[in-house]
Amino acid sequence: MPGLIVSPAPHIRSDVSIEKIMYSVIIALIPATACGVYFFGAHVISIIVACILSALCAEYVALRLMGKQFVMDGSAIITGLLLALCLPPRIPLWMAALGAAFAIAFAKCAFGGLGHNIFNPALVGRIFLLASWPVAMTTWIMPFTYDAVTTATPLDLWKMQQIATPHLNLALGNVSGCIGETSAVAILIGGVFLIAKRYIDWRTPLSYIATVGILMLLLGQDPVFHILAGGLFLGAFFMATDYVTTPITREGRIIFGIGAGLIVVVIRLIGGYPEGVAFSILLMNAFTPLIDRHVKPRVYGVKRKKIFTSPGDK
Amino acid sequence: MLKSRSFRAGIHPPGSKITAGRPIERAKLPPFVTILLHQHVGAPCKPLVREGDEVKTGQKIGDSDSLVSAPVHASISGVVKEISTQLSPIGREVQGIRIESDGRDEWVRMEEINPGNASKREIIARIREAGIVGLGGAAFPTSVKLSPPEGKEIDTVILNGAECEPGITADHRLMVEQPDKILKGMAIIMKVVEADRGFIGIEDNKRDAIERVSEAVEREADKRIKVIALKTKYPQGEAGILIKTVVNRETPAGSHSYDIGVIVHNVSTAKAIHDAVYDGIPLVERVVTVTGDVRAPKNLVTRIGTSFYKLIEECGGVKGDAGKILSGGLMQGIAGYQDVPVIKSTGCIIVLSREKSKLPEERACLRCGxxxxxxxxxxxxxxxxxxxxxxxxxxxxxxxxxxxxxxxxxxxxxxxxxxxxxxxxxxxxxxxxxxx
Structure with missing residues (x-):
């Protein structure tokens, strides 16, 4: 028989591809995005579109400059969308677009593109904007108010004036805050979808959120408030689970979640910012290579359960 | 029904076991066979015949003095035409003896042995003489595996009937159709290694095999032997995984299963042991599943040395355009580029269409874990x-x-x-x- 193909085993592959995972994440973000549009008006659609288009253009240009081929794998769309979801609803469009371009060009492509970056691009974009335009990045509106009547987020209210926001409002999302972070329920729906599809590991969001809840409880704070307020859910389900920038083992992911939770608590209770999710994840991103170096699964036939191994161990 | 046991991790590839319900048929006697002199782990055999010699089915035609090796036998009667370098299904170039059939299939058999009266040494010698190797794919000489080093005590024999590899149904059919021979072979193994308990692990996608083998165990009334249902999950049939699932022991890295008192044999190997001991028949044929994109997939009792292409022809030929021809299952099979002969460890031949043979494009690692x-x-x-x-x-x-x-x-x-x-x-x- 002529022209037989010789290739190594296995000869069947699962039908999961990069695109399938990326577009599932985008689908999982639809409830949170829809809530953002519902609460903060159709204007936020233009912010989301600006971020996504800017991210795609930035990736195209950056990859071309690097002599690499641009592949429409959906990852830049996720970065653009995630960034938009953690921006204030009345941010100027050019600012949002610039943030997305910065995220892709400097936090992703500069490191070598998909699979090679150390820090979560969307969060780098957010921190870049926060450092550059702190006022625009902390100007909030109440839900269903279409003019920019500035207000405070639930975490601001708690930190500055010790005012608590009802749990139900936090869960549903009719509070002020970033476009896509206010509705814990909407984010949870998307997160559960991804967990059910086995595209993300439940260990990360669970260990992250549980750490914040338990520590806040131990420190005499309202744990439910702290879990639901701010960007914890969005961060826990969609950013702390980013494959590229978080640990590769289950054990490592639990450590990542606990570490990030700890940092959130420290920032919220001691630090100057009312929120700490973005910083907590970025800081843990920096620890990821270290976690991956030392935390390995137990190998079959190796007697003792040893989570921490040093590279010299045999 | 038995509760199925399982292991951590693994995958659920499509079973692709289209021949599961098809009874074993006997392949046509091939017009020629190519008996490779190196079909097993260990030293290759040296030919015992010369070109022009007449041979009978079952006659030993290659052997080695090495400790780890297994002799090979003529699988048809006829004339030795050529001894030359051949390509093996696992991609090695080895010496092979080509025999042209005289169409008579005249046999020489060894003496029958009653395992009840025979000594361990006699039985092991017989298993070696019959050329038996691990038929699950490893092709490790069985007589060597049955002679663990001094001081290693075996308490457990596990027969591997998991057949977790997608595509293959040879062991499945053998368990359904000849469970008594498998059990008798197992009893011989247990006698030789002096084990006091035995397990037969079968994946639960083979309910009929679990039933037939369980019935056979009841008939034998051997209290030492138990059938274990295994959850259908790949790679349940890897020896180390099977041991862990069945007796919850792990083979330490770099050591053998006999270090933890366990020995694992394939169900087909047990059947071959039965044939060699009770009937004096050396390993000259085995069940091969011919499947994939062929018109009539079958489980065929095939003489060792039969050409792959002849078997594919016998199964109606390739459906469409062949892209890959595999020796073995879809997960671990080896893709070949020309016709090769069946060897002792060939349990399956799979034809894949050109469409299914397309190689996916490799991308950067996402670190998805x-x-x-x-x-x-x-x-x-x-x-x-x-x-x-x-x-x-x-x-x-x-x-x-x-x-x-x-x-x-x-x-x-x-x-x-x-x-x-x-x-x-x-x-x-x-x-x-x-x-x-």
């Missing part, structure tokens, strides 16, 4: 693959590369379609080369 999740050994395949690709073999050792059993789960699940198993195999081969 799915390979880590599915690795039954607990390795980090993506890091191993990367280290091997970069030639950092010493570091591969730190990540336990030598413990990889090559099951292919990581490559199967990888969304970036990175050939992780191949990279890890490359790393293992390089390390072996360096070790000398």
């Amino acid at each position: 799915t390979c880590v999740e599915v690795c039954p050994i607990g390795l980090i395949p993506t890091i191993l693959g990367k280290l091997a690709a970069e030639g950092r073999f010493e570091e591969c050792m730190e990540y336990h590369i030598q413990d990889c059993m090559g099951c292919g789960c990581c490559t199967y699940v990888c969304p970036s379609k990175i050939p992780l198993t191949q990279l890890i195999d490359y790393g293992k081969a390089e390390l072996k080369k360096r070790a000398g």
